[in-house]
Amino acid sequence: MLETKVLKADLEEDLMMAAFLIKQGELVAVPTETVYGLAADASNSKAVEKIFIAKGRPSDHPLIVHVASFEKILKWAKDIPIAAKVLADIFWPGPLTLVLKKSDLAGDVVTGGLNTIAIRVPKNKAFLRLLEVLDTGIAAPSANPHKRISPTTSEHVMYGLSGKIAAVLDAGPCQLGIESTILDLTSSIPKILRHGPITKKMLEDVLKVTIESPEEHSEKISGNMKDHYQPYAKTFIKSLKDIQNIISLSSNLHEKIGVMHYSELVGEHKNIVIRKMPQDKLGYANSMYDSLHYLDQMGVSQIFVEIPSAEEDWRDVLDRLSKASAKNNIF
Numbered sequence: 001m002l003e004t005k006v007l008k009a010d011l012e013e014d015l016m017m018a019a020f021l022i023k024q025g026e027l028v029a030v031p032t033e034t035v036y037g038l039a040a041d042a043s044n045s046k047a048v049e050k051i052f053i054a055k056g057r058p059s060d061h062p063l064i065v066h067v068a069s070f071e072k073i074l075k076w077a078k079d080i081p082i083a084a085k086v087l088a089d090i091f092w093p094g095p096l097t098l099v100l101k102k103s104d105l106a107g108d109v110v111t112g113g114l115n116t117i118a119i120r121v122p123k124n125k126a127f128l129r130l131l132e133v134l135d136t137g138i139a140a141p142s143a144n145p146h147k148r149i150s151p152t153t154s155e156h157v158m159y160g161l162s163g164k165i166a167a168v169l170d171a172g173p174c175q176l177g178i179e180s181t182i183l184d185l186t187s188s189i190p191k192i193l194r195h196g197p198i199t200k201k202m203l204e205d206v207l208k209v210t211i212e213s214p215e216e217h218s219e220k221i222s223g224n225m226k227d228h229y230q231p232y233a234k235t236f237i238k239s240l241k242d243i244q245n246i247i248s249l250s251s252n253l254h255e256k257i258g259v260m261h262y263s264e265l266v267g268e269h270k271n272i273v274i275r276k277m278p279q280d281k282l283g284y285a286n287s288m289y290d291s292l293h294y295l296d297q298m299g300v301s302q303i304f305v306e307i308p309s310a311e312e313d314w315r316d317v318l319d320r321l322s323k324a325s326a327k328n329n330i331f
């Protein structure tokens, strides 16, 4: 067991300690605008291997490499299409990951043996500073144990990985709270592999072409596995009416249950831990993982989530909730 240090992103000496640990080949959880990432020097395959051990992640699941600016992707990717530059000019730094052909320098440990690489420039100031100081690419999946809920605070990271990583660099809650959009640019039609804050429409408006977003694709993409992002409590997506019924029967409950809703609920609710969610998409996405973590930690046996909006820009939220409840809902 390691003693995981909690470092503060606004303290220069802590930031330099995080840089030093990464340079030494250690793992440090770092803040990004999406979720906390588990960082290792992408050019050090021994360090990258530690990510898979700490997370319990299968070794053929590729990682995202983070770099300080568009120019730095040249080291990791080749045959870069013009669309990558057009998108980077608009969305980087930010929550868009591009899948490109990998360069010979990009190691197999990072790419899970694929001939492509996922890459992005993150927006968090402290993380960008680390990338500049270290002048390398940083491989970083979300800093949670494999298949569990992504972390949006340093406390979430500690809950899942304390004792398994050298440090966490705390910069408070993540600004967006949901993982980046992943766009594959390696074939003639760009394809969304994971929905995220940059929507299909936002991408199409910039590229002026139709983008594919298949419901199902290769299982290699771990975020695409049906049972990802799982709370410990059994999770269900339900209509408001069903949730209302559950609440009306709550006085007979023998164990605590959790409810995440955004519509108005009526009636007394005993034995129920409630999280009232924001009604706007950004607000909802921002507190989604935090609410699932909170309900889990309150020791509820089941979580009932009111079915979110079916609007296109809610696709990422619906995707993560469907996976959180995959064992229990039939979609």
Ligand code: TXA
Pocket: 032, 034, 035, 036, 037, 038, 061, 062, 063, 064, 095, 097, 099, 111, 114, 116, 117, 118, 122, 140, 141, 142, 143, 178, 179, 180, 181, 182, 193, 220, 221, 222, 223, 224
């Ligand atoms: O917002 C994010 O993207 C966060 C922060 C830390 O940057 N990272 C993140 O990483 O969500 P992770 O490992 O939890 O999810 C990355 C996803 C995985 O589903 C992985 O399979 C996919 O990206 N991926 C990585 N490389 C790929 C590639 N070459 N082709 C297709 N998918 C890839």
Ligand code: MG
Pocket: 141, 142, 150, 223
């Ligand atoms: Mg993840």
